[in-house]
Amino acid sequence: xxxxxxxxxxxxxxxxxxxxxxxxxxxxxxxxxxxxxxxxxxxxxxxxxxxxxxxxxxxxxxxxxxxxxxxxxxxxxxxxxxxxxxxxxxxxxxxxxxxxxxxxxxxxxxxxxxxxxxxxxxxxxxxxxxxxxxxxxxxxxxxxxxxxxxxxxxxxxxxxxxxxxxxxxxxxxxxxxxxxxxxxxxxxxxxxxxxxxxxxxxxxxxxxxxxxxxxxxxxxxxxxxxxxxxxxxxxxxxxxxxxxxxxxxxxxxxxxxxxxxxxxxxxxxxxxxxxxxxxxxxxxxxxxxxxxxxxxxxxxxxxxxxxxxxxxxxxxxxxxxxxxxxxxxxxxxxxxxxxxxxxxxxxxxxxxxxxxxxxxxxxxxxxxxxxxxxxxxxx
Numbered sequence: 407x408x409x410x411x412x413x414x415x416x417x418x419x420x421x422x423x424x425x426x427x428x429x430x431x432x433x434x435x436x437x438x439x440x441x442x443x444x445x446x447x448x449x450x451x452x453x454x455x456x457x458x459x460x461x462x463x464x465x466x467x468x469x470x471x472x473x474x475x476x477x478x479x480x481x482x483x484x485x486x487x488x489x490x491x492x493x494x495x496x497x498x499x500x501x502x503x504x505x506x507x508x509x510x511x512x513x514x515x516x517x518x519x520x521x522x523x524x525x526x527x528x529x530x531x532x533x534x535x536x537x538x539x540x541x542x543x544x545x546x547x548x549x550x551x552x553x554x555x556x557x558x559x560x561x562x563x564x565x566x567x568x569x570x571x572x573x574x575x576x577x578x579x580x581x582x583x584x585x586x587x588x589x590x591x592x593x594x595x596x597x598x599x600x601x602x603x604x605x606x607x608x609x610x611x612x613x614x615x616x617x618x619x620x621x622x623x624x625x626x627x628x629x630x631x632x633x634x635x636x637x638x639x640x641x642x643x644x645x646x647x648x649x650x651x652x653x654x655x656x657x658x659x660x661x662x663x664x665x666x667x668x669x670x671x672x673x674x675x676x677x678x679x680x681x682x683x684x685x686x687x688x689x690x691x692x693x694x695x696x697x698x699x700x701x702x703x704x705x706x707x708x709x710x711x712x713x714x715x716x717x718x719x720x721x722x723x724x725x726x727x728x729x730x731x732x733x734x735x736x737x738x739x740x741x742x743x744x745x746x747x748x749x750x751x752x753x754x755x756x757x758x759x760x761x762x763x764x765x766x767x768x769x770x771x772x773x774x775x776x777x778x779x780x781x782x783x784x785x
Contacts, residue, residue: 419783420432420663420783421746423781423783424663424664424665424696424746424748427779427780427781428664428665428667428696428697428701428729429662429663429664429665429696429697429701429702429751429780430662430663430780430781430783431465431660431661431662431776431780431781431782431783432660432661432662432663432753432782432783432784432785433465433469433644433659433660433782433783433784433785434657434659434660434661434785435473435659435784435785437645437657437658437659438470438473438477438643438644438645438659439473439477440656440657441642441643441644441645441656441657441659442474442477442643444655444656445623445626445637445639445642445643448626448627449621449626449633449637449639450630450633451633452621452633452634452635452636452637453481453635453636453637454479454636454637454639455479455481455482455483455501455503455619455636455637455638456474456479456481456482456483456638456639456640456643457482457483457505457622457638457639457640458470458471458474458482458483458484458640458643459483459484459485459486459489459505459640460485460774461489461774461778463640463641463644463770463773463774464773464774464775464776464778465644465660465773465782466782467484467489467492467493468492468493468496469782469784470643471493471496471497471500473784474643475497475500480499480500480501481500481501481502481503482500482501482502482503483503483504483505483524483638483640484502484503484504484505485504485505485506486504486505486506486507486508487504487507487508487512487515487516487519487521489504490502490504490516490519490521491515491519491521494519494520494521501522502520502521502522503521503522503523503524503545504516504521504522504523504524505524506524506526506555507523507524507525507526507530509529510529510533511523511525511529511530511533511534511537512533512537513533513534513536513537513538514537516542517537517538517540517542522542522543522544522545522577523544523545524544524545524546524547524580525544525545525546525547525574526547526555526556526557527555527556527557527561528557528561528564528565528570531546531565531570531571531574532570534574535570535573535574541573541575542575543575543576543577544574544575544576544577545576545577545578545579545580546574546576546579546580546608547579547580547581547582548562548579548580548581548600548601548604549581550581550596550597550598550600550601550604550620551584551593551596551597551600552581552582552583552584552597554582555582556581556582559600559604562604562607562608563607566607566611571608571611571612572611572612576608576612576616577617578616578617578618578619578635578636579601579604579605579608579616579617579618579619580618580619580620580636580638581597581600581601581619581620582620582622583597583620583621583622583624583625583628584597586621586622586623586624586625586627586628586648587624587648587649587650588650589627589628589629589649589650594625594628594632597620598620598631598632601618601620601634602618605618617634617635617636618634618635618636619634619635619636619637619638620632620634621633621634621637621638621639622638622639622640623639623640623641623642623646623648624642624648624649624650625637626639626642626648627648627649627655641769641770641773642656643659644658644659644660644773645657645658645659645660645758646658646758646759646769646770647759647769654757654759658757658758658759660752660758660773661750661752661753661754661758662702662750662751662752662753662776663748663749663750663751663753664695664696664697664701664703664713664731664748664749664751665695665696665746665747665748665749666693666694666695666696666715666743666744666745666746666747666749667693667694667695667696667730667745668693668694668745669691669692669693669694669735669743669744669745670691670692670693670694671689671690671691671692672686672689672690672691672692673686673689674686674687674688674689674690677724678692678723678724678732679708679723679724679725679727679732680724680725680727681724681725683708683709683724683725684709684723684724686723690734690736691734691735691736691738691740692723692732692733692734692735693732693733693735693743693749694730694731694732694733695713695730695731695732695733695749696729696730697729697730697731697749697751698726698727698728698729698730698731699726699727699728700728700729700777701729701776701777701780702751702772702775702776702777702780703726703731703751704726704765705725705726706764706765706766707722707726707764707765708722708724708725708726709722709723709724709725710722710764711726711764712756713733713749713750713751714749714750714753714755714756715735715738715743715747715748715749715750717755718737718738719755720733720734720735720737721733721734733749758772758773
């Protein structure tokens with residue numbers, strides 16, 4: 407979000423937050439709506455169950471759920487029971503699926519809060535059957551090659567010999583693509599074929615056709631045969647690129663800003679920050695900004711990262727501290743900038759995707775690692 411085009415009411419609001427917190431995240435609601443439209447178009451007739459785990463990738467699960475409900479979504483996936491309980495307090499009629507129900511699986515708390523478990527193992531299935539006296543619904547997760555969670559082929563064959571699988575009320579079967587962002591990977595089709603094979607086996611055991619799901623955000627772009635009955639996009643709603651080394655078909659929704667805390671003139675041959683890792687080659691104009699590694703600006707950017715003020719790229723000097731960072735503002739005249747001026751960490755001049763590359767990581771990790779206390783303002 408371009409901070410300079412916000413209306414005066416929002417400017418007053420964010421100024422208050424900068425004074426109190428030092429840095430602010432803006433979430434562009436219109437871009438979420440745009441991304442939802444693209445996702446819906448790509449998903450054809452498949453049902454869309456958004457995945458908003460990890461506190462909606464750090465953006466605030468209640469706020470993001472509100473937007474998704476406004477857009478007409480009726481089912482979501484969350485990471486764990488604690489997230490489910492929090493969301494259920496606010497949204498009574500939403501279908502809430504829990505990806506990891508913990509060990510041992512607690513059927514009573516799931517039923518109490520009307521949460522639908524994803525059963526990831528034979529142990530999960532046994533616990534659910536024994537504790538689920540009212541035969542509530544569940545989802546079965548099948549491992550098709552990721553070796554992370556889910557029932558293996560041998561697990562399925564073993565369950566076929568027991569009473570447990572016949573006692574399950576299965577809403578659908580799911581698996582997770584390992585390399586969906588890379589359409590050239592043959593492993594995508596291997597996983598799809600395995601899921602279809604396993605679905606036939608379990609449908610035969612249950613004597614009726616069972617729905618299935620394989621697509622995460624990137625999977626939706628693999629082609630129509632991958633869509634199946636249900637798709638599970640997540641960070642694509644926030645505009646994270648679902649494609650590897652290709653132009654992003656979505657609009658990024660998140661931008662991050664800090665402010666200038668202090669401005670100083672520094673002399674040639676003096677050092678900046680902890681460890682004296684850099685010495686100035688000339689007299690310089692420096693600004694200390696109100697963000698550091700505790701807020702989401704990684705120490706990896708020490709002496710090599712950059713930020714923007716008034717669309718000018720400015721280098722980070724010295725080590726990134728816990729909640730402060732020094733930048734070189736010598737491109738500006740002495741009185742051109744002032745304390746309190748806004749600094750773009752990522753946004754219009756530097757995308758979240760590019761910022762993540764600079765941090766040797768992915769956008770997911772950037773968002774999830776941003777301090778929970780930093781205000782997230784929906785605009």
